Amino acid sequence: MTILRHILEVVDLLEDPDIDGxxxxxxxEAKNLPLTVEVERISSREAYTDVITILIEGENGKSSxxxxxxxxxxxxxxxxxxxxxxxxxxxxxxxxxxALSVAYKIAELKKRGDKLDGDVVVVTHICPxxxxxxxxPVPMMGSPIDIFELLKREADPRMEAILSVDATKANWxxxxxxxxxxPTIKEGWILRPSEDLLDIYTRVTGEPPVVIPITMQDIVxxxxxxxxxxxxxxxxxxxxxxxxxVGITTRYAVPxxxxxxxxxxxxxxxxxxxxxxxxxxxxxxxxxxxxKEWRTILERHGDLKEIMRKGAPL
Numbered sequence: 001m002t003i004l005r006h007i008l009e010v011v012d013l014l015e016d017p018d019i020d021g022x023x024x025x026x027x028x029e030a031k032n033l034p035l036t037v038e039v040e041r042i043s044s045r046e047a048y049t050d051v052i053t054i055l056i057e058g059e060n061g062k063s064s065x066x067x068x069x070x071x072x073x074x075x076x077x078x079x080x081x082x083x084x085x086x087x088x089x090x091x092x093x094x095x096x097x098x099a100l101s102v103a104y105k106i107a108e109l110k111k112r113g114d115k116l117d118g119d120v121v122v123v124t125h126i127c128p129x130x131x132x133x134x135x136x137p138v139p140m141m142g143s144p145i146d147i148f149e150l151l152k153r154e155a156d157p158r159m160e161a162i163l164s165v166d167a168t169k170a171n172w173x174x175x176x177x178x179x180x181x182x183p184t185i186k187e188g189w190i191l192r193p194s195e196d197l198l199d200i201y202t203r204v205t206g207e208p209p210v211v212i213p214i215t216m217q218d219i220v221x222x223x224x225x226x227x228x229x230x231x232x233x234x235x236x237x238x239x240x241x242x243x244x245x246v247g248i249t250t251r252y253a254v255p256x257x258x259x260x261x262x263x264x265x266x267x268x269x270x271x272x273x274x275x276x277x278x279x280x281x282x283x284x285x286x287x288x289x290x291x292k293e294w295r296t297i298l299e300r301h302g303d304l305k306e307i308m309r310k311g312a313p314l
Contacts, residue, residue: 003271006101006108007264014080014097014126015089021050021126024100028054033107040153042125047144049079049127051153054103056110058282061119062158068118071278072159072241075099075123076166076232078141079130082257091261092130092141094167094248099124101271106278118282123154132257138170140230140256147222147231148313155238161281161288162239163274166232168247169254169261173213173229177263179270180210182245184289185219185236188304189297196286197244197277204273212247216308223311230256237309242288246270 013019013027021039028037038053060066080093089097103122110116125145133142143150155162174180181201184191193211201209217226219233232245248270254261280286 001272001275002268003101003105003275004264004268006104007097007267007271010097010100010104011089011262011264014093017081017083017128019126019128021052024052024126028104031104033104034110035103035107042145042149044144047127047129049125049143049145051123051125051150053156054122056103056107056120058118058120059115060117063119066118068282069160069284070119070121070158071281072156072162073099073102073120073122073274074154074162074164074235076154076164076235077124078143078256079127081128081130082132082141083129085132086257086259088259089262090141090256091169091254091258092167092256093262094267095165096124096126097262098165098248098267098271098274101267102274105271105275116278116282119158120278120282121156121158123156125150135170137172137253138255140170147234151235152238155235159239159241162235162241162243163246163277164232164235164243165246165248165270165274166230167256168212168230168232169250170256171229172253174210174247174249175251176210176249177251178205178210178249178266179273180212180247180249182212182214182233182247184242184244185214185233186242186289186294187236187240188219188308190214190216190219191289191294194244194288196280197288200276200280200286201273204276205269210249212245214245220308221312237312244288246274
């Protein structure tokens with residue numbers, strides 16, 4: 001199984017400076033795929049973005065009164081472009097490209113007869129005119145829309161586990177070209193990396209898993225003025241579902257605002273990983289965390305959610 005064709009088509013679609021959510025929805029609908037698309041425009045004084053929510057129903061999914069788990073896929077980013085300052089796709093577009101390609105692929109699998117057991121909900125947003133933000137070690141992309149307004153929509157209540165994919169190149173700590181995953185984040189706790197997801201990583205890449213060293217600083221809301229590796233795992237703030245980040249990584253630090261930085265091979269591997277997780281998670285074969293250990297942690301140490309999400313609006 002490859003997703004390279006899907007990646008290429010989505011990249012070509014998103015490179016258009018006039019792209020918006022409606023056009024993305026029409027692109028998917030024109031493929032006659034078994035999915036539903038909702039588009040919501042959120043505006044500010046500066047600009048707007050279109051939030052896209054895609055549902056691919058599973059054979060035994062909750063949307064059809066089944067009981068198979070629902071996977072959420074979040075394409076996290078500030079914007080896909082920084083016009084008029086820069087022309088073309090920016091590095092930060094990786095999250096949207098990967099999430100849309102995953103939705104396209106899973107729906108195509110279903111159309112051909114390979115139906116997943118559970119539902120998959122994909123959320124991302126399309127903003128071709130986002131601001132560039134100062135950041136160390138290299139500049140990154142911002143968004144004209146408040147991040148918490150986006151996070152509330154990304155953490156869809158139907159999602160029972162979430163893979164949040166984002167460009168993770170603007171750092172000095174993950175020196176690897178490809179993709180990496182984070183430990184599981186749940187309700188303010190950083191849990192150990194899921195062995196099931198590490199196993200899927202290895203079978204998809206044929207390489208040892210690369211794990212991003214997430215810290216407590218990274219999971220506190222962006223209203224806390226400390227350094228964050230990026231916003232990849234911030235959706236945890238608005239959900240009790242376990243969240244795992246999927247970072248598109250490089251050997252050297254690359255600005256989120258850099259153009260010409262879209263590595264389709266890294267994106268293809270990450271997208272293929274997400275599809276494989278969707279297969280195994282919705283069929284009950286893969287877990288994001290050990291439920292027994294989670295109960296032990298809460299019994300002995302208590303709930304951290306309200307402490308760790310302080311500063312984030314309700």
